[in-house]
Amino acid sequence: MSIEVVMPQMGESVVEGTVTKWLVKEGDRVREDQPLCEISTDKVDTEIPSPGTGLIAKLIAAEGETLPVGAPLAVIEAAAAGAAAAAPAGVRPQPKAAPALPPAPGKAAGAGAPSPARPQQPPALRAVRSEPRPQAAAAHAAAQASAAGPAADAVAASPGTARAGGGEAAGGARAHRRYSPVVMRMAEEHGIDLGRVPGSGIGGRVSKRDVLAYLDALQAGQVRPPGAAGGATKGANGQEATQAASAAAVAQPSQTAARPGAPPAALPVGLPGGAGYRPPVYQPREGDVVEPFTRRRKLIAEHMVYSKTHSPHVGTLAEVDLTRVTRLRNKHKDAFAAQEGFALTLLPLAAAATVRALKEFPRMNASVVGDSLIVRHQINLGIAMDTEEGLLVPVIKAAEGMSVTGLAREIERLRRKIADKKIAADDLAGGSFTLTNPGREGNLFGFAIINQPQVGILRMGEIKKRPVVVEVDGEDTLAIRTMMYLALSYDHRVIDGVLGNSFLYRAARILEEADFEL
């Protein structure tokens, strides 16, 4: 009997993963639960354990290949069998060219023919796969649903609600984006970028009919061919994407496809009209060390470029007197440490102030999706954390209902998960606003880049005692106070100055007043 190893479902919003490294090769004998390969998703890196004991018959996925959830990665010939070697009587072979077709179960002939039925879910993977193997229709729907957020996929190192535009793509599989011969030929004949053609086939596959429909739309002027926007970046015109229900072009056109009517979450990466500057050609010098981007670094880079390119950042700075809140912390820190087992820092207090200010200004707790601002009811506060492999932003879900202690526990829990390398994709998804604290050596202040598609990010600056002028009994006097600069970056596409300023002002005052229960 052969066991198929598939791309596991690693989190609700994860639709694909990249095989970064095979740890076994064809012909190797493997035990159940032995790691087979390393998988990297836009959220987490993990190893895939072997679903059974046997011989690696075939490695289907290549290193570096990105495949949808449920896609076959390898085939293990289970120890006992040998049945699959000779196609048993009465078995309809699965068409190899059609991986998206669901296997026809129970096609084994009755007359004592050995059953070749391959397990749809290897037992070892059942625990991590919350969704069934995508059936044709589900895969189709999910591929369409996920399509609204291709750029978000590409950029999301910590994408929060990136996929909101197309609905949650749980369990969905994006098409392999292999094209049939006729589709390839027609694309060449008509000069079509197939990444722009919405697919209606199984798993979002682009069929001949889809190409014909696209050509019709092109002719009817409902879609514009790439490059028609007068040298502007592909698809920079959001109108195109909505009108044509065509894929919004992104850096990876092979990942695009859009649902008709869905707001185009994906806008192109790349500077509009920025064809001019090219960095100088690299000249190697002795001692240079070349560090190729890791996958996470690449995702962070794309996310940052996307954010800076699409969202006009405004920076605003507030001075915060932390004397009172520091006193509050100092008063409770021993009892807190004794009770909770970890130290009380200023971070949960700043988080509590942020949440309270967000409640007062709900429009700051929002996402930009296409041409819409989506105001989020639930406050999911992302807390930026530094890790060995780079920046991660775990998310405190439903922070609006949490006390300072609750927030502190949640931050500690996420911190530990990162330290233990157990952070899950779902821990990193769904953020609606972000707070970042670069810590002791974070310098005076700085403006962070907005974590898309959110609309603002708060950055804590250096905490330092300074002489400040205070009023005591109507008299101005110098006093030594614990001070910090709190910097807000907000997206001027959707947040105007009055709102941005008011929000920051309130966040700073709430933190100063230190009216927190502990």
Add this chain to the structure above:
Amino acid sequence: MEATYLKAINQALHEEMRRDDNVFVMGEDVGELGGAFKVTEGLLDAFGEDRVIDTPISEALIVGAGIGAAILGMRPVLEMQFGDFISCAFDQIVNTAATLRYRHGGKASCPLVVRAPSGAGVHGALFHSQNPEAWFTRVPGLKVVAPATPYDAKGLLKSAVRDNNPVIYFEHKRLYRSVKEDLPEGDFTVPIGPAELRLEGRDLSIITYGGTMHQALDAARIVEKEDGLKVEVLDLRTLLPLDREAILATARKTGKVLIAHEDRLTGGIGGEVAAIIAEHAFDYLDGPIRRVAALDTHVAFSPPLEEYILPNTNKIVEAIRELAAY
């Protein structure tokens, strides 16, 4: 005049024997009994026992004697009572009849017809359900036909009788009395070679022949009604030589091809058809070439198992839907 598939064959035999004195019929029970299925009924009365010959139960003898007669200028029509037993005459057919012209530098010919009632779906079990056509479709020197309609049954048999090469004529038992058609009066033939487009479509092509052709047509009507799919149905009619142009034309037109036959999947003519398409129409394909065929096992006696093993309308409908969605 309306005629069943069986009646059409009977008419063709009558007409050809009347037309040409060299035509004669030979086989087990073809005379007195009029054939196990009554295909040769009336021939003995009409043409006498010199031209309607009951033989011992030996397929090798029937074909061997036929070859001898053919070499001497006769045009024998030889009946295998069941196509399943044509394997008994295999050596005579593939080594003797098929090679004769080649062995004599083209100077000799072997104008005989072997009629092989074949096919399943009649609860005939292992020895009365076979579709042995693929054993012959790779033998140079033979022609192989498998009509699906009364018109073709009559027209192809007449062409087979008049052909100067050995022709294996597969007639589907299930069709004998289940399909009827108005046949034109007078002499007509259906040429050996060309396939016939039974239904024009746009979304997908079914390439089929024989008994399965009717299931394919039914399936096409069902998916047109229920799914709005326009399915093209190509009836091969002749299996050797294949009508490559017609096969490639439909494949190029729709880009999705489903091959359906009652013969087993492995080694069936469907594999050859698929290969022709993959080789010559690759650039037009919009999906995998799919096959619906009998499972790779023997046809069982138990009706539910027989149903399970054989292709049918529902299985074709299912395959159409999967392929159309691809």
